[in-house]
Amino acid sequence: MASSAAARVTVFTSTPDYCSRKAHRAFHHVGPVPNISALFRSRGTSGIVISTRSSSSLLTAAMTTEASAKVIDGKSVAKEIRDEIDVEISRMKDSIGVVPGLAVILVGDRKDSATYVRNKKKSCESVGINSYEVRLPEDSSEQEVLEHISRFNDDPSVHGILVQLPLPSHMNEQNVLNAVCIEKDVDGFHPLNIGRLAMRDREPLFVPCTPKGCIELLHRYGVDIKGQRAVVIGRSNIVGMPAALLLQREDATVSIVHSRTKNPEKITREADIIISAVGQPNMVKGSWIKPGSVVIDVGINPVEDAKSPRGYRLVGDVCYEEASKIASAITPVPGGVGPMTIAMLLSNTLISAKRINNFK
Numbered sequence: 001m002a003s004s005a006a007a008r009v010t011v012f013t014s015t016p017d018y019c020s021r022k023a024h025r026a027f028h029h030v031g032p033v034p035n036i037s038a039l040f041r042s043r044g045t046s047g048i049v050i051s052t053r054s055s056s057s058l059l060t061a062a063m064t065t066e067a068s069a070k071v072i073d074g075k076s077v078a079k080e081i082r083d084e085i086d087v088e089i090s091r092m093k094d095s096i097g098v099v100p101g102l103a104v105i106l107v108g109d110r111k112d113s114a115t116y117v118r119n120k121k122k123s124c125e126s127v128g129i130n131s132y133e134v135r136l137p138e139d140s141s142e143q144e145v146l147e148h149i150s151r152f153n154d155d156p157s158v159h160g161i162l163v164q165l166p167l168p169s170h171m172n173e174q175n176v177l178n179a180v181c182i183e184k185d186v187d188g189f190h191p192l193n194i195g196r197l198a199m200r201d202r203e204p205l206f207v208p209c210t211p212k213g214c215i216e217l218l219h220r221y222g223v224d225i226k227g228q229r230a231v232v233i234g235r236s237n238i239v240g241m242p243a244a245l246l247l248q249r250e251d252a253t254v255s256i257v258h259s260r261t262k263n264p265e266k267i268t269r270e271a272d273i274i275i276s277a278v279g280q281p282n283m284v285k286g287s288w289i290k291p292g293s294v295v296i297d298v299g300i301n302p303v304e305d306a307k308s309p310r311g312y313r314l315v316g317d318v319c320y321e322e323a324s325k326i327a328s329a330i331t332p333v334p335g336g337v338g339p340m341t342i343a344m345l346l347s348n349t350l351i352s353a354k355r356i357n358n359f360k
């Protein structure tokens, strides 16, 4: 458990962009709901903290006790998982001499994609996975990408193939993703993998990394999923839809809220577990959240910030300042789901190498 490393929420100083200051006063956390009682057993204190906000409201703040959610520390859980993977990779190498390999294909020069690929490469190195990288110019043809995929499909030292998304607009994403052989589809995006994920009594070869990371966080923080009401916000092929399928496989009762949903907050307020994956900074307000619920924020949205060295900072889909006073547990951004996505990619690559070599 990463609980010892989890810090109490103390960030009351910045006002995230679309947060309303009024909303969080409407709710006060009334104590743990039954399904997350495990969270509180691992906490040292009652979970009540006194918040100190701006100096102008010091007096009122000092008199107000506000509940504060447990921070679900994705960064430290991801580290824990990398350590576990490291041990397994050594065991496999020592006993059958196989080292897992991950190939990444990056087309174009989007800055965010380049950063992600660099982080992934570093993570591979940290656990002893060989990484192979192909960088193609923005104006490459789809055929060139397909040829690289085909070569990696046939290369026995490669156990996982990842085509960094989004691809340039002149390429057909479906054609490209279909070309990755299903045994090496560590992203889990192949329709056959998704189809199996959706069907009872079937097993996908790989579960998509981000949703898998969300469920792993819930498991490692002792959050019960079975029989709980879960709401997924967003229905993308890579996060929302597979997250909903996974939660259902875990015996949650699942609703999906999306851009055409009427009164989304009415639905999210019923949720014991919320997974938000929409890509809208601070869209989910405190008033959307049921007191005591668990909130997993998948959004990693850059917002302009002149004070930050990069000129922007990253915020989630959820208004953290509000939500952390109402939820019983919440993932931060950064340091929440993002690092878990990469850890799950390493996990899937290890699973693949073991399966291909029939190593238990």
Ligand SMILES: Nc1nc(=O)c2c([nH]1)NC[C@@H]1CN(c3ccc(C(=O)N[C@@H](CCC(=O)O)C(=O)O)cc3)C=[N+]21
Pocket (backbone or CB within 6 Å): 115, 116, 119, 162, 163, 164, 165, 166, 187, 209, 210, 300, 314, 333, 334, 335, 336, 337, 338, 339, 340, 341, 342
């Ligand atoms: N085929 C494919 N598979 C992917 O899994 C995939 C993709 N394409 N395209 C882009 C998105 C995005 N993505 C991220 C993973 C980790 C962080 C991450 O670790 N973020 C850090 C912050 C990093 C920073 O500070 O810039 C964090 O949240 O703490 C971010 C983004 C994977 N994606």
